[in-house]
Amino acid sequence: MTSIKAETWRENALCRQTDPELFMPDVGGSTRDARRTCMACEVRPQCLDYAVQAGEQWGVWGGLGQQELRRLIRARRAETEAA
Ligand code: SF4
Numbered sequence: 001m002t003s004i005k006a007e008t009w010r011e012n013a014l015c016r017q018t019d020p021e022l023f024m025p026d027v028g029g030s031t032r033d034a035r036r037t038c039m040a041c042e043v044r045p046q047c048l049d050y051a052v053q054a055g056e057q058w059g060v061w062g063g064l065g066q067q068e069l070r071r072l073i074r075a076r077r078a079e080t081e082a083a
Contacts, residue, residue: 038063
């Protein structure tokens with residue numbers, strides 16, 4: 001279930017104005033243009049928080065590629081388990 005808060009940040013997502021394919025490249029495809037868009041996006045922090053909480057592991061979220069995102073998700077889970 002998506003929260004109202006999540007919908008609010010999505011309305012201001014800069015990627016809504018671009019080609020969505022940039023954010024879900026084929027294996028080995030470039031993420032450069034997507035990342036560049038993310039760096040100019042005003043809701044980048046909210047997007048990244050959402051991706052981590054939702055466990056999104058595909059595509060570009062909050063300026064991070066798949067490997068970086070997976071590392072961040074693992075680190076946050078480890079922090080939570082250690083707390
Ligand atoms: S940070 Fe990137 S993926 Fe997230 S909403 Fe903004 S442009 Fe889209």
